[in-house]
Amino acid sequence: MRVILSIASTTVGEAIRRRVLLIILLIGVLFLAVAPGLTVLSARQERTVLIGMTLGIIQLTSAVIAIVLTVYMIPNEIERRTIYTILCKPVQRWQFLVGKYLGAVAALGLMMALMTIVLVLVFALQQGVQQMDQLVLLAKAPAMFFVQMSLLAAVAIFFSTFVSPLVNFFLSGGLYLVGSLFNSFFEVISSNPNSPALAKGFATFANTILPNFANYNVQNPIINPGQIIENESIYYVRVTIYGLLYIGILLVGGIVIFDRREV
Amino acid sequence: MKGNKAKLFGVMAVLLVGAGLLQRTAIYPSWKKNFAPRQQGLSSDLSPDQLLVAMAGFRELIAGILWVRADSFFDTGNYDAILPIIRLVTWLDPKQIDVYSTGMWHIAYNFTDEEQRSDRRYVPPALALGKEGAENNPHTYEMFFETGWLWYHKIDDDHQKAVNWFQQALERKDIDFIAARKNLLSNALQRNGQVREALDFYLKLLADAEKVYEKDPSFGNQQNRDTIENNIDTMLVRMSQRGWFATQLGYRDQGEYDIDPPFDVGFSAQVTVEDPMVLRIRGSWNVQPVGSRIRFILRDSDFPNAVPGGMEWDKTDSVSLDPPKNITYVQDGLFVRNRRFDRKIDMSRDKTMYPCTKPDYVIEFFYNPRSAPPHIQDKFGWNGEGMTDKNFLNTEIRPGSRVIFATLKLTRDQLLRRGEWIDRVPVVQTPNYVPPKRLKDEPRMIAVPSTRAETAGGPNEPAPELAPSK
Known part of the structure; x- marks a missing residue:
């Protein structure tokens, strides 16, 4: 375990030093800060637009960070040959992979926490600190996004064990996009009586087997507080378990592939 | 390693089955019920690119921008272009009440022929939009009121529907801020033939308005109270002259009322x-x-x-x-x-x-x-x-x-x-049709005599003229 933590902490340090990630983070934070100026676009819906937009900024920025952070992780180590200095020590490959993943997730968590703090500050300045309960409510979505991005990072690290970073970027990004649409597409296909049975079957299969990122898009009740959610906490626990299960699948898959790979 | 690999594949399979089961049986049904962008399911009217935009984040912002764009279409009279925007905006952000209410009005009223006759085939979808808006925004009176208004004003039939929608609007607290809107339920009740209920409702409104006026004797509250009083006065006179009280109390045959004889x-x-x-x-x-x-x-x-x-x-x-x-x-x-x-x-x-x-x-x-x-x-x-x-x-x-x-x-x-x-x-x-003759001395000004049977003639008889003004 100490080995894994050691690799993870080194990875966090590396991630924080990477300029490209810091630039993406900076852009995200800047957008969050100027977001209140764009609420004029919707009469009577300023608050709704502001929450929707800021959560969208966090989600998009986090997704880009998660992918950029992880796609280069393993290939860079191999390319620079730094992996040899690690693997020649008493470090198993699986420990290396898991350590790298945990480091990436920790770095991601730090960056998302920073963005969430900016989000809360923006709202505290605009709406006043007296509405603390709403600010806490606001932080719920980034918490779910964190699970979502951890899953995305697992997808990217899985692919990074056998494809090049560029391919991995599009593969992970594409899977994230498709995974975000799964529930909606599945809903359309299953509720349409004219959908072919084959399409319905495929949609059911895809919705069951492939990683479903849409589960973590829980903005609706936060953006529109009038909406009543049944068993909200249970839902959050379930999707977190789902995320952990899927991260487990991807890491195990990555370990199997990485173990066989010649470096 | 071979044994380990088999174990790892086994672990993967178990995890996959667990994740799949969790997704199908517990997560998806709950997501659909609580977190889907539109709880009624996606509209098949949306094209894939619209779907993509919707799911790419910034839904509310995009909805706002789209609605601003729709405004320019209103200005230029490009009404057809507004329809998909209405649908897309209400899907992206089902809480945009303004879009629901404006959209409903637009669909029901603005598609007309060259003679400004509206296309009634659009009324059912307009009502469906109102219903959807009310379902998505149950915390406010607005869509209940607007849908009631469509029944009351545009459809002007099956008045029970208008009554039902107005009553649902009244169950929402925020209607209290616009007191005048409450009065409409009484009118709808009258159109539905519920005269007694209409009066009772006015009396209840008056009692409420008096309480509000006592707490805050502002001009607006005074006006509201006076308007309701005036409405009640007018209604009581009508109920009396139209023989409503006499009919209810069983002495209709003992007096002359405006409605007699038919x-x-x-x-x-x-x-x-x-x-x-x-x-x-x-x-x-x-x-x-x-x-x-x-x-x-x-x-x-x-x-x-x-x-x-x-x-x-x-x-x-x-x-x-x-x-x-x-x-x-x-x-x-x-x-x-x-x-x-x-x-x-x-x-x-x-x-x-x-x-x-x-x-x-x-x-x-x-x-x-x-x-x-x-x-x-x-x-x-x-x-x-x-x-x-x-x-x-x-x-x-x-x-x-x-x-x-x-x-x-x-x-x-x-x-x-x-x-x-x-x-x-x-x-x-119709079998009884006789071409109505235009009378030579037909007054240009429209005479307004009593409609009592003894003074109203057939279609070919001259209308009694108004006495010349002094």
Whole structure:
């Protein structure tokens, strides 16, 4: 375990030093800060637009960070040959992979926490600190996004064990996009009586087997507080378990592939 | 390693089954119920690119920008372009009440032919949009009120529906901020024939308004209280003069009331197809005061969900932006002046709105005193007690109300002046139709005599003139 933590902490340090990630983070934070100026676009819906937009900024920025952070992780180590200095020590490959993943997730968590703090500050300045309960409510979505991005990072690290970073970027990004649409597409296909049975079957299969990122898009009740959610906490626990299960699948898959790979 | 690999694959399989089961049985049903962008499911009207935009984040912002864009389409009169925006915005952000209410109004009112006659085929989807808006925004009165208003004003039939929607609006607290909107329930109750309930509701509003005024004696609160008082006064006078109290208390036969004896409106009508898709509608309506509008309907004989004098407007839950292209439904009001109506309806320039693809058509004339203005109702009563017609009085098609209802038939060939009707002018009319004569000394100013039977003559008799003013 100490080995894994050691690799993870080194990875966090590396991630924080990477300029490209810091630039993406900076852009995200800047957008969050100027977001209140764009609420004029919707009469009577300023608050709704502001929450929707800021959560969208966090989600998009986090997704880009998660992918950029992880796609280069393993290939860079191999390319620079730094992996040899690690693997020649008493470090198993699986420990290396898991350590790298945990480091990436920790770095991601730090960056998302920073963005969430900016989000809360923006709202505290605009709406006043007296509405603390709403600010806490606001932080719920980034918490779910964190699970979502951890899953995305697992997808990217899985692919990074056998494809090049560029391919991995599009593969992970594409899977994230498709995974975000799964529930909606599945809903359309299953509720349409004219959908072919084959399409319905495929949609059911895809919705069951492939990683479903849409589960973590829980903005609706936060953006529109009038909406009543049944068993909200249970839902959050379930999707977190789902995320952990899927991260487990991807890491195990990555370990199997990485173990066989010649470096 | 081989053994380990098998174990790892086993672990993966177990995890995959666990994740799949969790997704299918627990997560997806809950997500669909609570977190789906639109709880009713996605609209099949949205194209894949619209779907992509929707799911790419920034839904509310995009919805706002789209609505700003729609505003420019309103300005330029490009009404068709607004429809998909309405649908997309309400899907992206189902909490945009303004878009729901404006969209509902736009769909129901703004699609008109060259003569500004609205396309009633759009009313059911407009109602469906209102219903969806109310379901998505149950915490505010707004969409309940707006949907009620569509029933009350645009459809003006099946008034129980307007009453139901207004009552649901009143259950929401935020309607308290706009006191005047509450009054409309009383009007809807009157149109629904619930006169006692309408009065009771006004009395309740007055009690509430007095309490509010006591707490805050501002000018606005005083005005609100005074308006309700005035409405109650007017209503009590009407209830008295229209014999409502006498009927309820059983002494109607002991006095003279404005609704007695029932007045024969002497309805007759003739429809001439002057040119292909051009109708001339003439007829008699023996009521001198202005304010009578007789509903005219031309529809396919097999028009879906048709009922006498209208249709079942809320039969669909689908907000279709493209109503069926092969059905024809024309509805208009025939304005009565000097005891006759004479109206030309030109449908020839709007082939999309009036496709006329069916072989047979039904023409309906419908008059319901519940929709009449107060000065006509003063004679006819709320339910038509003071109105009759020896040929076309109908007490069945609108239970509880005495209405005038007549039907005629036309064929497609007649309507399009085809076949044997190329040279012959199709004319259909009620059996009692007599062409109303224009009187030589007919006053230019419309006389407004009492509608009491002894002073009102037939369609060909001169109207009594007003005494010259001094």
